[in-house]
Amino acid sequence: MIHPDTELRFISPEVGHGVFATKLIPRGTVVWVLCKLDKVMTAAEVEALPPAYQPIVERFAYVDNAGEYVLCWDHGRNMNHSCDPTTLGVGPDIEMAVRDILPGEEITCEYGGLNLTGRLKCYCGSPKCRGTISGDDVLQLWQTWDQRVADTIQHAPQVAQPMLGFARNAQQFWAWVHGTDKAPSHREYHAGGTSIADDVSNRPWALRGRIAGGK
Numbered sequence: 232m233i234h235p236d237t238e239l240r241f242i243s244p245e246v247g248h249g250v251f252a253t254k255l256i257p258r259g260t261v262v263w264v265l266c267k268l269d270k271v272m273t274a275a276e277v278e279a280l281p282p283a284y285q286p287i288v289e290r291f292a293y294v295d296n297a298g299e300y301v302l303c304w305d306h307g308r309n310m311n312h313s314c315d316p317t318t319l320g321v322g323p324d325i326e327m328a329v330r331d332i333l334p335g336e337e338i339t340c341e342y343g344g345l346n347l348t349g350r351l352k353c354y355c356g357s358p359k360c361r362g363t364i365s366g367d368d369v370l371q372l373w374q375t376w377d378q379r380v381a382d383t384i385q386h387a388p389q390v391a392q393p394m395l396g397f398a399r400n401a402q403q404f405w406a407w408v409h410g411t412d413k414a415p416s417h418r419e420y421h422a423g424g425t426s427i428a429d430d431v432s433n434r435p436w437a438l439r440g441r442i443a444g445g446k
């Protein structure tokens with residue numbers, strides 16, 4: 232579930248829609264949580280869906296660290312990637328603002344840890360843009376992302392946290408914030424297998440697109 236101070240806006244034919252802040256969302260705010268209304272499906276369950284459903288799953292779901300498909304029920308499913316994102320994951324089920332997000336600014340996340348099946352063209356426009364995004368980017372970049380979360384999580388107790396009432400693991404989040412538990416590394420988000428070199432911009436999370444293999 233995405234933060235209430237957000238709305239959907241059309242960006243361009245290449246990118247489609249995106250999620251934008253309607254008010255200031257301060258650094259340390261949980262912006263998205265995996266909630267009980269989001270649909271989590273095994274690969275077998277996705278495969279068993281009638282063909283009409285497949286393009287929706289391939290475009291709007293993502294693949295988590297367990298290799299399961301997650302389809303958000305609200306406009307959280309329209310959150311776009313940026314190579315310099317405004318949010319990063321704290322564990323696989325929570326996205327936190329890693330800097331202040333201003334009213335009218337797009338809310339973005341990092342697709343490089345979401346087990347893309349191939350390479351996705353990136354239109355993020357950041358000076359840090361990688362050009363394309365791969366599901367294996369996490370294997371190179373996890374330390375940078377972990378450090379950014381570690382530098383930000385201390386701000387969480389000082390800001391409003393309307394999303395934690397919907398989280399599956401709010402207590403766990405506070406244990407990570409207060410340092411009684413160590414927050415999981417982004418390295419653990421990789422579901423194994425290998426992201427292929429093909430351009431999969433139209434079907435980023437196509438079934439059976441990743442090459443099976445060990446972690």
Ligand SMILES: [Zn+2]
Nearest residue numbers: 314353355360
């Ligand atoms: Zn980019």
